[in-house]
Amino acid sequence: MQLLKQVQQAFAEHYQQQGEFAFRAPGRVNLIGEHTDYNDGFVLPCAINYDTVVVATPRNDKKVRVLALDYQQQVDEFELTFPLDKHPKYQWANYVRGVANSLMQKGFNLVGCDLAISGNVPQGVGLSSSASLEVALGLTYSTLAGVELSSRDNALNGQHAENHFVGCNCGIMDQLISAQGKAAHALLIDCRSLDSTAVSVPTDMAVMIINSNVKRGLVDSEYNTRRRQCEEAAAIFGVKALRDVSWTTFAAKQGELDPVVAKRARHVITENDRTELAAKALAEHDIKLLSRLMAESHLSMKNDFEITVPAIDALVEMIGNTLGDTGGVRMTGGGFGGCVVALVPQGRVDDIRALVEREYPAQTGLTAGIFVCTASQGAEQILA
């Protein structure tokens, strides 16, 4: 693995010794089920073959030293004393500190270590580079300390760090799929019980990710606003989360909601249904149904949840028109820019690539990044 070699080499040069352990955790792409995770609903993501890698050697004290290869070799250093302070300048360092802080808060007795980190998950485009870093670090800290941390608890710890230390109020999907992903499968995750069912991705279909290269703006504030609106709707229905509202209940009472809040709730309630149906369609290789569900999901994100942007809509339209019902396409991730995911028959990948390379710049003045991914295994130790 090229990435591992690079991080090992940088570790050896920086610390003048070999790294003893290494861990990887993947990014993810969500096939369907957007903004449903924090509503206790369903999501259908797969881990992708892009990783964050951490090379580590334990120390005899409580000091953590970190080298960030992707940030001009910046370094951080801190003592494992709870509670940790935020880094005054580097946001990347807050993930390293935040994951340790959350583990210590839960009573884990961590050991000091030297770390070198790098990743090839594209950053800031909605493919969960942050979650993959959190999950890789959770595995690193717990393994070095010789303590058992289940993949589920590792994911929850990463989410806790993100919510309480980094300051983004995300749900559990990204960390959970990074920790539990299964090669060649997507996972239908019930975000209330955190149980999941593996659904195999048909080998004759490619998972294409198209990065719109639209700079994502206002993501955190808009994300938090959507969360609040969903919570408001759930409170009006008198339930814990929108997961508990059926379509019939919603339809009977929607007139009592503020019109914007009603649209947000409608997205979540219909998206939950679509996600369960899509998992079944994928398992049964019913691409026609999957195609329709993905198209409806995109329209719901566009019109009801209002999280798409014109360049993303243009990508979905051009790919959707070309694929017809032979594949599916929709925006993936939190929204306001980022990526589109397309399930494409293997034989049509080159057509779609050519289409996007020709039409996207002509329509938007932007150039897209295209990744053909494979559904991959979740986080694991890869050295020692």
Ligand code: GAF
């Ligand atoms: C982001 C969040 F981190 C996830 O928890 C999820 O809510 C997603 O947006 C939208 O589905 O990736």
